[in-house]
Amino acid sequence: MSLRLGDIAPNFTAQTSIGEIDFYEYLGDGWGVLFSHPADYTPVCTTELGKTAALQGEFEKRNVKVLALSVDGLDRHAGWINDINETQQVNVGFPIIADQDKSIANAYGMIHPNASETFTVRSLFVIGPDKKVKLMITYPASTGRNFVEVLRVIDSLQLTANYSVATPADWKEGEDVIVVPAVSTEDAIKKFPKGVNVVKPYLRYTPQPNK
Numbered sequence: 001m002s003l004r005l006g007d008i009a010p011n012f013t014a015q016t017s018i019g020e021i022d023f024y025e026y027l028g029d030g031w032g033v034l035f036s037h038p039a040d041y042t043p044v045c046t047t048e049l050g051k052t053a054a055l056q057g058e059f060e061k062r063n064v065k066v067l068a069l070s071v072d073g074l075d076r077h078a079g080w081i082n083d084i085n086e087t088q089q090v091n092v093g094f095p096i097i098a099d100q101d102k103s104i105a106n107a108y109g110m111i112h113p114n115a116s117e118t119f120t121v122r123s124l125f126v127i128g129p130d131k132k133v134k135l136m137i138t139y140p141a142s143t144g145r146n147f148v149e150v151l152r153v154i155d156s157l158q159l160t161a162n163y164s165v166a167t168p169a170d171w172k173e174g175e176d177v178i179v180v181p182a183v184s185t186e187d188a189i190k191k192f193p194k195g196v197n198v199v200k201p202y203l204r205y206t207p208q209p210n211k
């Protein structure tokens with residue numbers, strides 16, 4: 001059975017480009033992003049890991065640790081990291097897991113046999129401080145992911161966790177958010193002192209609470 005939202009993300013120990021890691025220990029009580037790519041020394045993956053490295057400060061600001069994974073070994077990771085740093089003008093500091101026996105890829109359902117028997121697809125999981133899976137996305141090998149969108153989703157998840165609000169379609173940082181249905185309008189008015197705009201009894205907006 002593959003992982004689903006709300007499931008506990010399996011723990012593992014792994015060899016990585018920064019040494020051996022116990023996943024849960026590495027995350028501590030913060031958030032995590034675990035993402036797979038098909039293979040080292042491939043063009044789309046090179047840009048994805050470069051973009052992630054460029055956004056490292058944004059992930060840190062949100063208390064998010066990032067880990068990449070492929071089924072290549074540590075030697076290939078080391079040489080490829082040099083290429084990423086050179087071509088994308090970054091400094092890859094996050095760990096890249098060498099999952100040569102595919103145990104982590106299998107636990108997370110990162111191998112989709114009808115796409116490729118051997119390589120992981122572009123899976124990405126956001127894991128909350130409770131170690132539960134909060135987001136899963138799967139892209140094909142030929143499409144690089146949008147890591148700014150990943151940050152946007154993390155912002156939304158953290159707003160929900162901290163303030164009981166949801167975010168509307170295409171929401172961006174600073175825009176109004178939605179009061180979740182579980183909160184009554186009466187309680188929302190008390191909870192959100194910046195005001196509640198009741199468009200319909202079920203559609204209520206409030207300014208972003210942490211702005």
Ligand code: BEZ
Nearest residue numbers: 038042043044045141142
């Ligand atoms: C890439 O990362 O560029 C890639 C990997 C596998 C298939 C197609 C593209």
